[in-house]
Amino acid sequence: MEDLQTLTHESIELLKQLISIPSFSKEEEETADKIAEYITAKGVLIHRKGNNIWCYNEHFDKNKPTILLNSHHDTVKPNPGYTNDPFEPIVENGKLYGLGSNDAGGALISLLTVFLYFYDCRTLKYNLCFAATAEEEISGKNGIESILGDIGELDFAIVGEPTLMQLAIAERGLMVIDCEAMGKAGHAARNEGENAIYNAIADINWFKSYKFPKESSLFGPISMNVTIIEAGSQHNVVPASCKFTVDVRVTDAYRNEEVLEIIKANIKSNASARSTRLKPSSISPEHPIVQAGLDLGRKTYGSPTTSDQALLDVPSLKLGPGDSARSHMANEYIYLDEIEDGINLYIEMLKSILI
Template sequence: MKNRIDATRTTNILRELVQIPSVNPSFEGGVPELEVADYVERFFHRLGLTVERREVKTDRPNIIGMLPGERSHSPGLLLEAHMDTVQTINMTIDPFAAVIEDGKLYGRGACDTKASLAAMLAAIEWCVENDKVPHIPVYIAATVDEEVHYQGVLDLLQIKERFSGAIVGEPTGLHAVIAHKGVVRCEIETVGIAAHSSRPSEGVSAIDAMVQVITHIREVVTPRLLAQPHPLVGAASLSVTEIAGGIAPNTIPDRCRIKIDRRTIPGEDSEQVWRELCDELNKLELGDDRASVIVHPPFVLDYTLDTSADSDIVQQLTKAACKRIGEVHTLGVPYGTDASKLAMVGIPSVVFGPGSIDQAHTEDEWVDLEQVALAADILIDVILSYGA
């Protein structure tokens, strides 16, 4: 099938996006997504599209463009991609040079996920320039803060009635991701009694109590999770990722804290998972009745994605992708995306985009430029067929 999009066009858009730094401000060297947002807003204005600028935080706006459809008042198709990237520390290339070599474009965000955004912009541009009108409105949302607190996509939930289905841009190798894990991150604290280390029996070591907690996680919780894998995303997990305790080498510690990362699978409710963990650890024997455990409220809580392979958005996307690349897989992945938040409020969502997750966040991040152009063509097919 002949390609509609010239790869030169998607390459130029992607190069311009990568050359604009948009490292999430929560990371070292971060800057607001403002300049990328301004770029996207100008892009839509040039095409004569209706544009909405939603100030999520100071200098961090979501930009939403709308391509009108034949049925202008119907809920529309949402194409969403985030503008922020992770940090550039320890990269081995110039993160913003957007160097092209051997059919690849290198730079921070090239793969995750400015390639998806470039493909979406190129697809909409082609529709406008060729006077193509979709059956229903198509919204293109460039959002902020996916890499940390996903405040950008949460802002979209305020206008959820506009959307009947969503394609969320992330590197999937042009396959369709219909399921992914959620996450619960929280601190667990053990409390003991401080004492001089020369008289340890007068105290209760919070570190010793934490050993009991970690042993329970390793020997009881992990085997239980591994025994019930999901067919697409695999097993749930619970990992201890940080630990801190004690104040001096001659003091029995009365406090010890760990941070945990609990990956949930479709069928699990993240809030319920946290509550059950609280109950389980509160009943745990810590080796001394004077010791106690506190499971603090989550500082990150995200949900799973579990979209039916038979849903219209998945069927339309996979049909369009098959025309361009042949066999297309419906996959599950272990990481999270903005799609779970949209699905949570009843918007059927699928994750799709050029590039491989193996290149995301890497020291020499890159994306295959032919895939970016193919992604744009696939999106055009979905835009023109969805809602028929």
């Protein structure tokens, strides 16, 4: 095993380099190059597809289960409120400033450090696969979803996102539903036609008041909010169509497809989901990796935000240094000791099940 203090120092230097390279979603080629260069210099064989990089522990055994250690290296565009240069890694009062430092650079380099720490260990009970992936911020199809078939069978995953190193054992899914209420055009002065807006109102009221029978123990009820509405062309024409959009945050009590069918069965408007890809996800509180975290004083919670967990079909735990409240904020930062503590906690948790 490589010296942990050296690995931690090197990984923080890598994070500074990543901050200095713009890596907006779909534009991550240069950060992928930098990550690949760093891992290759450690003597590790990498695999690459698009802007996704992944690798396995030295003594990979196909007869053992595999743990995925995953985080992303794309960022959103900088908040207009920045007073710092978002691409200049500045260390001040123990904080590392820069775009992507907190979301999710700190988690990314922490998981990479952990992977390299265990890389050449011969006595692991599990294989390790580290993956630095693209397009997480836009849930893009050229991110982690594009390499799952190449990575191979997985047992469970740790997804690195800023959680203050608390255990996010479930995550809401997301569906965006496009609806269209139909009517019949007519002249408003003569009270002709059938007003599609009035037809839409009935369905909108259903979205506002409906309570799904099952509730999540972590999240409570599914939430549905109408967020966009569009109808009419001029003041004296009764509209024949009214389109509206619904933001649906699905919990672990239902699959996305089940929620969509319930919606269709209860409204008169035509309804279609833009995608059912972003699934609710969870891992049992009794899972060994969760129990390892609890034994180290961590707490479990349900995360309201969406990550690459939504695209995984295996149990997954969202866990990482940094604070979700800082994500996408101006002058984004992460504390250096959060990274150091995060690395140590990841290692202690994994030791309890790996060795």
